[in-house]
Amino acid sequence: MSSGEHETRCENARVNPPADTPLAAARTLQLRQPDDWHLHLRDGAALEAVLPYTARQFARAIVMPNLRPPVTTAAAAVAYRQRILAALPAGLAFEPLMTLYLTDNTPPDEIRRARDAGVVALKLYPAGATTNSDAGVTDIRKTRATLEAMQREGLLLLVHGEVTDAEIDIFDREAVFIDRVMQPLRRDFPELKVVFEHITTAEAAQYVAEAPGPTAATLTAHHLLYNRNALFTGGLRPHYYCLPVLKKERHRVALVQAATSGNPRFFLGTDSAPHAAAMKEQSVCGAGCFTAPAALELYAEAFEAAGALDKFEAFASLNGPAFYGLPVNEGRITLKREPWALPETLPFGDALIKPLRAGDTLNWKMCP
């Protein structure tokens, strides 16, 4: 190995390039440690299998409550938090930020208990919109008193922004949600902090950029990297199937533009959603892309392709804490330009799981 090559290896990548090195040519990228503002960790053996990937990259994550049964009470969130911490490998520091699953019947009283238990947000799933969302909200008007309590107590509302009406084409469900739900919600609860989760359309990006009140959006790596062709390249590709489903190229371009714009309303949320490979590869395939094993590498690829690596730290590490009203992390992480192959499969309890891009070579690698 030549000394030149040696310099590119992770163990020597402690510093950013000199200030005059163009970022486009940078071999290393050092960032304040990021957080994942939208994550599915599951429970039991699945939790144990997937948690280390996230805890290695992120200091904190907003943990989705769509377990079976869903996490609907402060007590259940506290118990789930304990199970997550118990599953954390020794030596890894990680803070799960807990959420409750909003139902038609979440009592307004539960909001104070949730706040006192450290819960930071409630998740609105329109009933039937996605994986484990049967207990979701059937009509947002039923949750009015609870949303008022959240606005008062300072808990955030995280929304899965798709209508579930079978009459509406699946590719239009996010845009219709803006008119039917987001606009009235913003009007009726002007102080409520609302995160439009994993946005997938130009319409949602524009709405979030212009919306009144404290409004933000998370963006996944897969929606920044792929359009809906990825679902059908050479055959049906179940590992690219997630909800909201990938959209046309013009939407992907608008999402990249939003993520790299420097607008603090847009930040990182992987929506890493693990499902066993056998479950993805069958006649009815569950929705969700498992991106946690290479989340930051995938985002770096998207920012690099846009020539916007200089905007990556704000998106990954600064904008989310600012919106949630939390301090930024003190630690630093380093990504290195170093090709490596993502494994074909990874253990998942008694089963196997395939990460998005399984078997592919990635160009960025997070240093251990």
Ligand code: NCD
């Ligand atoms: C998520 C899951 O598997 O829990 N799936 C997905 O496609 N994103 C649910 C969700 O966030 O919609």
Ligand code: ZN
């Ligand atoms: Zn999700």
